[in-house]
Amino acid sequence: MTSVSDAVDALKPELWTSSLNEAMSIYVTDTKGTASSFKPAFTYPIFGEAESIFGYKDLQILLCFDAVTWLPFLNVKWSAAMPDVDTDVKQKMLDQLPALAVFKDEGIWRDRIEQEQRDYVIPGSQVGETWKHQQQDWALYKLDLASAAGLELHKRLQILVLLFIEAGTYIDALDPLWEVYVMYNVTDPQLPEIVGFTTVYNYWKYPGHTKFDAGAIETRKKISQFVVLPIFQGQQLGGQMYERLFEQWLADPDVVEVVVEDPNESFDDLRDRVDLTRLLTSGHIDLLSISIATVTAPGWFEEFKKKEKLEKRQLQRLLEMIFLQQRKDGLGKESAKAIRQFIKRRLYEKNHDALVEMDEPTRLDKLQTAYMALEDDYMRVLAALRLKKRKESDTKPKAKKQKK
Incomplete structure (x- = not known):
């Protein structure tokens, strides 16, 4: 028989609605027995676009892994559930896990981890x-x-x-x-x-x-x-x-x-930093000598792209950042205007179909806005680089000490 308090609670949908991103906790247990936890970024691929569920009170989804074998353990808990709830949380999760995943019995999970870790390869x-x-x-x-x-x-x-x-x-x-x-x-x-x-x-x-x-x-x-x-x-x-x-x-x-x-923004940042560091520290790009005239000379771009195995868009972006880094270091090979025009040329080519339909003042304004946003983004990436600042004097031979 339904109590009065249950009946009152049923009239409060917020008590029965759970954010799945909050309800789920992911744990990784290391070899010392310490468990670290974090939340998922997304749950919609499993539960749907709303990333919420109605029908459970105090829902908890515990998804655990062993750091070595990555054997999964799943536990789903709640304090109350409405009858005939549309979504079976347990089954939705198990559908995405391998057959060997352990549900609820933590003892079985730990025993199996111990077995798998023996002589692990x-x-x-x-x-x-x-x-x-x-x-x-x-x-x-x-x-x-x-x-x-x-x-x-x-x-x-x-x-x-x-x-x-x-x-x-x-x-x-x-x-x-x-x-x-x-x-x-x-x-x-x-x-x-x-x-x-x-x-x-x-x-x-x-x-x-x-x-x-x-x-x-x-x-x-x-x-x-x-x-x-x-x-x-x-x-x-x-x-x-x-x-x-x-x-x-x-x-x-x-x-x-x-x-x-x-790539998402965080991976773009990671790739930019690693690619820039590799090109500059290897000497494949020299901030003291690189110039817009060099990279726009016939054949240079395709040859360098092939040698470094970079896709076209990535190499274009890297070169743009390199010229900004060059100017940031005070090497003075290119003027701010030349760099700006170099970058805007690519932006125009990339967005040609949309820009060509605009009148000239609007087109110039759109290009300037896009350039300023891109320059800010590039400077943010460059600020994170840990590069030794090059100077003109780095290339000058040092005077030998006179023998007495």
């Missing part, structure tokens, strides 16, 4: 060398998706795509053109802890009939999804993962270009 091959950062060791691995263990690990990780990438969807891991790379903290090599992962698609590029007849294979690497766990963000680890992937592809003669699928 990452199901893949290491990419490049282990590196040191913040007194800890880190490594990048390419999963073996042809193995049962590699495929299972990917199934465990992939729910993070829905929870942290806007409009993210699962890849077809059985398609051999997909690659999955996982970054680990390997300070304890027996119990490596997952930091993040990225999915990459290989597009075949026709190399021309001569190379094709000779058996040449050319591919474009397309970074599709890129996730760094929130507990590891802000430590430059995402940039290090991207940097080491790019290093491998630069050294691979079969890779002709690296592109990114629909």
Whole structure:
């Protein structure tokens, strides 16, 4: 029999409505037994656009993972539920988790973790060398998706795509053109802890009939999804993962270009910083000598783009930032007006169809507004770079001391 208080509560929809982004908590338990928690960025891929649910009071969705094996544990709790609730929260979550996910029984989950961690081997091959950062060791691995263990690990990780990438969807891991790379903290090599992962698609590029007849294979690497766990963000680890992937592809003669699928603002920032730092610290771009005349000379752009395996838009943006950095450092190779015109030329070409319909004053105003916003954004990225400031005197030979 329904009590009076229950009947009154039923008239208060706010008591029965839960924000799913708030109701869900994600936990990662490390090898010391410490659990770190964070909230999802999105839940609409699982529960719908509203990212809310009606019919449960005090709803809690606890999604837990082991840092090493990424074995999932799910618990769904509430203090009361209306009869005939439309959405089965438990089933919605289990539909996105692999069959080995444990529901509610934490003891079974911990026992299974202990079994899986015994003699654990990452199901893949290491990419490049282990590196040191913040007194800890880190490594990048390419999963073996042809193995049962590699495929299972990917199934465990992939729910993070829905929870942290806007409009993210699962890849077809059985398609051999997909690659999955996982970054680990390997300070304890027996119990490596997952930091993040990225999915990459290989597009075949026709190399021309001569190379094709000779058996040449050319591919474009397309970074599709890129996730760094929130507990590891802000430590430059995402940039290090991207940097080491790019290093491998630069050294691979079969890779002709690296592109990114629909990057969000945070990944754009990460890529800009890493690409700029690589070009400037390697000496491939010299702030003391680079000029607009150089980069606009016939053939220079295409040749440099091919050598650095950068997509056209990214190289254009990098050059624009480089000229602003050059001026910021007081090297004086290009005037502010020349840089402004250089950037506006690309903006005009990019938005030609819309701008060409405008009268000249409106067109000029739109271009100036777009330029100012872009310059502010570029300066924000450049401010985060940790580059040694170059000076004209850096290239001048030092006088030898006179012998007495």
